[in-house]
Amino acid sequence: MKFAPVPPLNRFGRISRSIILVGLLIGGLFPTVGGVGVATIASPLALILVLYEVGRRLPKLHPVLLVPFFFLGVFLHAIAIPTATAYGEIKLDTWLTATLLTAVAASVLRDERSIYTFARTWLVTTGLLSVITILGFAGGRADGFDSNPIWLARAMATGLVMALFLVLQKDIRTWVFLGIAALLIAGIFATGSRGPILAVGIGAIALVVFTRRHRIRRIVGIVVGAGAAYWAVTVLPFFASSRIVTLIEDGDNDxxxxxxxxxxxxxxxxxxxxxxxxxxxxxxxxxxxxxxxxxxxxxxxxxxxxxxxxxx
Structure with a gap:
């Protein structure tokens, strides 16, 4: 068996594909462009790139062609037990269109350097979202550009895990990571969403568990960072009217x-x-x-x- 290395993308290819993929994934959190959503603009561009990546390997089959079979399983379940609600129809339509396209679009990042470029692009994008969210925070739940606060927090939480990945890979300096983390954490707490906070903890633990060096020291660092975030949220005046503080002090009464x-x-x-x-x-x-x-x-x-x- 011979191993054929994947041809790496050039700088323009990495950056352009990362922008398109980020736009596809979280473009809906930004205002429309001329009445058209950012994700809608990115969708056909991503589809073109996917078709190109699949076509360039012919007559060999691209591994991403296995992804639709996974989606087909859920579709067959929907045929066997049909949906009876408008909410279900929306979920199924989204699953077979935007979600499927998003899953196969990962194939446009064909080399390791592309992953790093994608992570940096995500951080720039979510950093901007975090700034807008913080500036619009007036207690309760901030929503950035009138977005769903949960989706907004998920995007920033994903960025926080990506930042941790980059600093563990020594791709960014520690002080840069600390600044990014502080910005994204503040944005997440401003949204008042709890689930993404838990997701950050799980993602951080997963990254550290699979690291090869200084594992214990990094786990201690995560614990210290979590403690610092808890202190900031409960002490700093900025978060006094945050939904998170209310939950910490009064518990979940839902x-x-x-x-x-x-x-x-x-x-x-x-x-x-x-x-x-x-x-x-x-x-x-x-x-x-x-x-x-x-x-x-x-x-x-x-x-x-x-x-x-x-x-x-």
Missing amino acids: ASRSLFWSLTTEIIRQYPEGVGIGNWALFAGAPRQFVYPHNMFLEVFAELGACGSGLL
Whole structure:
């Protein structure tokens, strides 16, 4: 068996592809351009690049061609158990269009240096989002450019994990990482979203566990950094009216979530095959304004069943 090295991209190729991919992934968090969303603009460009990457390997098959088969499994489940809600139709349409395109678009980053360029592009983009979010914070939940605060926090949390990756790879200096981390953490807390904060911790632990050198020292650094973030949020006046501070001081009093979670576990027990994409509310008996249980894992297991969720 002979190993054929992947032809690396030049500087323009790395930067242009990174911009297109970032636009596809989080372009929806920015204002429209002439009434057209940034993600909508990036989508056809990403598709062209994917087709080029697949075509240039012919007659050999590109590994990314396996990705649609994974999506096909969920689609077949939707045929077997049809969706009966508008929310489910939106989820399925998004899964088979934007999500599928996003998954295969990873193939446009064909070499290791492209990954680093992509991470830096993401950091620049989310750094800007964080600044806008902080400037617009007036207590409660900031939303940047009128975005969903959860999606906004997810983008910044992903950037924080990317920054940690770059500093562990010695691609950026420690003081640069600390400045980026402070900016992104402030932006995340300004959104008032808790899930992305947990995701940062899990991502940081995963990176450190698979590192080869100074593992213990880096774990200690993560713990110290988490403690510093906790101190800043609970002490600094800027965060006094943050939703995060309220949750830390008073706890989570959202009884509806606890109720929905218990109902969802019962749905999973009764319907191991799943109830269908977007159909959770019909089986949970939730009020009309609630369409999901506010827990992505429970939602997936309830709607796709044991096989579908295992595949996902």
